[in-house]
Amino acid sequence: MTIDRIPQLLEDIRLLDQERFELVQVLREIILALGPSVSEEVKYGGILFSVGKPFCGIFSYAKHVSLEFGAGASLEDSFGVLEGTGKLRRHIKLSSARDIVAKHVRDYLLLAFSAASEP
Template sequence: MSVVNEDAERLLAAREPRVAELARSLSALILAVYPEAVVTVDGGDIGFGSGTGYTGLVFVVTPHIRHVNLGIAGGATLPDPAGLMAGTGKVHRHVQIRHADDLARPELRELMVAALARRH
């Protein structure tokens, strides 16, 4: 079942089924906190933002071989008391999602809500 769009489904169809399902579940979580998001696909990434361009981007879902990354635009300046974010960039950070249980962490949702609140 598609929770995103046809372009995203084509991207996920080429991935390991477990990773594709993680990406779908993560996308559903993003859309639960950001229902008005415009969903785009660029290369191997699924973007969620206020428009189709990079400037409005808030979240990026990137499926990898064994996990899915949740990219958070501007994440480097967000509070992260649970230490979920990884990366060394000056602006952006990501959270690795390895298991469905990772999506149930309240700290993840809090981080997403904080990122969205700052962008709007």
């Protein structure tokens, strides 16, 4: 039997910073609403989301929440908000729930979800 570590991670985030906890929860809701096949698991200190293969992760840091894309370098960055210069990974730093709209998070999530859903 596997232990669901997500509630414990969320509680740890909530105890450290209520605003970051709420931001993580809003992001989780958006990601899980992308489709019934989206799964989540705790890995690398954050929550990774998969649809057959991983497509994003949420990581809570001291002053921000990072939405990470393992194959972010291949995403079209129409709004110029993706950060990072590595071969594959890109991320979006979020400081408040307002950043979700301001940084077009849904658009990037849809791109990453679609790319991971392709056979």
